[in-house]
Amino acid sequence: MAFSTRFLSRSTRQVYTGHMILQPEKAISARSYAKAAGSAPPALKGDEMLKGIFLEVKKKFDTALGILRKEKITIDPDNPAAVSEYAGVMKTVRQKADLFSESQRIKYTIESRTQGIPDARSYLLALKEIRIKRGLTDELGAEAMMMDALEKVEQELKKPLMRNDKKGIALLMTKFDKINQKLGIRREDLPKYEEQLELKIAKAQLEELKKDAFEAMDTQKKREEFKDEEMPDVKSLDIRNFI
Template identity: 75%
Template sequence: MALTSRLLSRSRQLYASQIILQQEHGVPVRCFSKEAARPALKGDEMLRNIFVEVKSKFETALGILRKEKITIDPDDAAAVGQYAKVMKTIREKADLFSESQRIQYTIQTKTKEIPDARTYLLTLKEIRIKRGLTDELGAEAMMMDAVEKIEKEIKKPLMRSDKKGMAALMAEFDKINNKLGVRREDLPKYEEQLEHKIAKAQLEELKKDALEAMETQKKREEFKDEQMVDVKSLDIRNFI
């Protein structure tokens, strides 16, 4: 069951700030509709509704995991692809955010009240660091340089309400995208690559957990003569 819990847990995000650059600076992504206003609920009723919703999502995920074969082999591209496909099905059926959607939601909620472009970018940096993301492309420095360039031209801080100034900044960000090789039409491919990286990282954690569990069991007297099996031969459906 520990393996199953790991499957349902959030993974550590391992992708570059390229995704943030794509989603927040001039590259269109899927939009998220706001939830309809809900009537005020009493404490007990609210807790009950939350419990029912979480229970439903969990059971949906388990139902899919009971049917789909997952091979714990992070070095096999086919196994990683299949695992990513299963996780995508779970997200769609259980109405869960993907990692890129979760990042975008965090950015939207954390930055919606920020009035100026400089503080906005600094907040993006804080979000990236807190979530364990890396800026492998050096995009943050280039974006901050772009803000400074525009602010020198307008001789004042760049406010997000300044349509002309922000349009100029977006043009600078487009230049950065071009320099980094980021194309608007390639966004679906970037998201797919992201989910593939996350799937590989999760399979690596599953493999590590499985090996540690077998090593621990082998130390017990009744299992000392047992041979450890190859984790690739394990069928997670047998542990659910």
């Protein structure tokens, strides 16, 4: 069915994205290799580098596919147990295929996109942009509180707060700690927040799979040879049969 193809397509994109996003050090070493190996023909250098990347991505994809062939996925986004089970399967895929979780991906995105930002205000605005682009919501209103805290610090300093200003940043961090305390956010609870995020993502992905399955079955039902056949319940579909 078409929906199983889309499911595999998503898995493929995750593997490719995981390779490119989560392992930037390999991209750097590849560039260094390209510069250092001056005696090798340019085409050979590129071919060898691409071959290495392809083999690594293929290995990750095969690993992910092997797990998906074994684990049963129930396409029922309204069932917490099914969502939790699916999240567990995808966690296993990430661990075995050496891919980042969503929170790790966000962390890397923040580190890479804010690396050259000199001031605290631009840094916080960049965080907001990243949050919006990734579809995350600020339900607690933490961003507004953080910007307000920055305003107060800059008023005390009587100048923009730069990220290399250790004293000013320490003052801002103290205010941020108070905000976290007010909102009930504790550093030791971060694993719980990460788990909640992964469950939200799992639910959204199952909803997409359910939508794809309905569309695929509706398309098939319009064909003459399937017109009189009763379409199965999406929950009963076993993706392993289509891989």
